Amino acid sequence: MVHKVGKSVDHMIEMKKSFHRNTENKKLIANAATFLRKNAKSMRLVNCIACDSKNYSEWAVVFGFAYSKCNQCGLIFMNPHPNKESLLDYYTLDNYAYNSYQSVNFNPATLKVKYECVYIPRFEFVNQFGNITTWLDIGTGNGEMVYSINKHTNGRVKSAGIDPSPDCINYAQINLNVKLIQSDIEDYIENEKLSFDVISLFGVLEHLSHPELIIKKLGEKMEKGSLLVMLVPVALSLSSIINKSNSDIIARHLTPPSHVTLWSEEAMKSMLSKHTFNIEGIWKYGQDCFEIFYYLCEKLDVKEKQRLLESMPALQDAIDRSGLSDEMIVVAKKY
Numbered sequence: 001m002v003h004k005v006g007k008s009v010d011h012m013i014e015m016k017k018s019f020h021r022n023t024e025n026k027k028l029i030a031n032a033a034t035f036l037r038k039n040a041k042s043m044r045l046v047n048c049i050a051c052d053s054k055n056y057s058e059w060a061v062v063f064g065f066a067y068s069k070c071n072q073c074g075l076i077f078m079n080p081h082p083n084k085e086s087l088l089d090y091y092t093l094d095n096y097a098y099n100s101y102q103s104v105n106f107n108p109a110t111l112k113v114k115y116e117c118v119y120i121p122r123f124e125f126v127n128q129f130g131n132i133t134t135w136l137d138i139g140t141g142n143g144e145m146v147y148s149i150n151k152h153t154n155g156r157v158k159s160a161g162i163d164p165s166p167d168c169i170n171y172a173q174i175n176l177n178v179k180l181i182q183s184d185i186e187d188y189i190e191n192e193k194l195s196f197d198v199i200s201l202f203g204v205l206e207h208l209s210h211p212e213l214i215i216k217k218l219g220e221k222m223e224k225g226s227l228l229v230m231l232v233p234v235a236l237s238l239s240s241i242i243n244k245s246n247s248d249i250i251a252r253h254l255t256p257p258s259h260v261t262l263w264s265e266e267a268m269k270s271m272l273s274k275h276t277f278n279i280e281g282i283w284k285y286g287q288d289c290f291e292i293f294y295y296l297c298e299k300l301d302v303k304e305k306q307r308l309l310e311s312m313p314a315l316q317d318a319i320d321r322s323g324l325s326d327e328m329i330v331v332a333k334k335y
Contacts, residue, residue, distance in 0.1 A: 002281035002331075004125065006320035009287060011117040013309050022298060024251045032063035035082075035090055035257045043080035049212055050075040050267035060244045065256035069235070074264030076235045082257055084186075084209045090257055091164075091207070106175040111144065119148035122329065126198060126229050129280050129331055136196040137161040138188070139204035143172030143180050150178070160196075162188050189214060194221045200229040202329075206259045212271050219275030222334045228277055230330045235262040237326035238288035238319050242295060251294045252287075253326055268330050277332035286325035289316040 047054050053072035056079070060067045068079040122145070126132070133156070137145045140161030149159040162181040163169065172178040181188070185204070199222060205211040218228060233253055234240070240262060243254035254262065269279055289312045297305055319325060 001279060002128070004281070004283040005285070005325070006317060007121065007285035008117065008313060009289060009316045010313050011113045012287065012290065013312055025249055028250065028255055029063055032065065032256055035086070036064050039082060039086040042086060043082050045079055046081040048073060048075055049077050049210065049261060051270040060247060062243065062247045062250060062254055062256050070267065073267040073270045074235055075267035076240070076262040078256060078260045082209055082260065087207065087209055087257065114144060115148050115151070119145050120152050122202070123149055123152060125281070125283050125329060126227065126331055129227055129333070130197060130225070132157055132197045134196045135159040135198040135200065136194070137200045137202065138185055139163060139201055140168070140180060142168050143176055143178040145200070145202060146180065147172070147176040147178045186214065189217050189221065194218070195223055196226060198227045198229060202231040205230055205232050206261050209260065211261065215271055216275050219277060219334065224334055226334050228332045228334065232263040232328060232330070233259060234284065234286070234326050234328050235264045236324070237286060238324040239286065239291040239326035242291045246295060249295065253291060263328070272332050276335055278335055279330060279332050281331040283329040284323070284325040284327070285320055286316065286327045288319045288324065288326045291326070
């Protein structure tokens with residue numbers, strides 16, 4: 001198995017200068033309270049989502065949502081657990097910022113940075129595991145991954161993307177000249193032929209009520225030798241530790257109700273192996289350094305903030321090398 005560690009966060013520093021933790025925190029708390037008022041009665045206790053173990057312990061309570069940790073595989077999961085319908089309702093609300101691109105102004109300079117520092121490194125990591133000619137990005141958001149693959153390979157790799165949000169579809173068409181497919185993720189997987197060399201879910205599994213059902217269906221329909229690629233938040237990370245210790249001021253990573261699960265390597269292995277996938281590579285990196293910044297920023301003056309931001313790349317490098325990164329990309333092969 002290929003293991004890779006670390007990725008530069010230099011490109012993130014400028015974006016963080018205008019961050020206001022208290023504002024973001026208040027939005028998250030308000031959204032969480034609204035969700036619980038509407039859906040608390042429909043939430044149910046469940047076994048571990050990854051390995052189905054009943055052996056789990058209480059781990060943390062964040063904005064009124066309880067999380068359990070599986071003592072078998074290390075998965076952290078919301079428990080009581082929300083159902084698919086309540087999460088879909090939440091993701092269609094205007095207050096869920098990642099779903100609405102109507103208010104996002106297209107910025108070519110930002111896209112260039114993300115193309116070079118985010119999307120192409122992802123592609124190159126996956127590209128080492130096979131001869132890739134076709135790629136489907138599920139839950140593609142605004143289509144930047146699809147755009148980046150097409151541009152980077154000069155069309156040699158035929159890439160497509162699906163997303164349920166009409167705003168994302170319109171954004172991609174207008175700003176990137178990329179035509180995406182609008183569809184519910186589960187409906188698409190159920191009804192379409194999945195004959196792609198690579199199928200990716202970047203930042204998708206943690207938002208689903210039962211991601212194991214998606215993986216099960218992909219295991220049934222994907223072709224032998226094809227690759228499944230997932231980006232997920234990590235359970236045992238510095239960000240998780242900070243969030244657990246300061247659960248009243250969270251601004252990213254462990255953000256209920258949108259993040260239902262946090263993953264360990266063992267949880268991934270357990271879930272994937274049950275559905276005919278074998279892990280070929282794992283790349284761990286993160287933005288834990290900014291979790292530290294978020295926690296401290298409201299207490300610092302301008303010069304102190306700037307000095308702390310300047311230290312972020314070196315700090316994140318140390319965190320990555322210590323094994324406490326808060327994100328990982330998992331590449332698994334269908335057998």
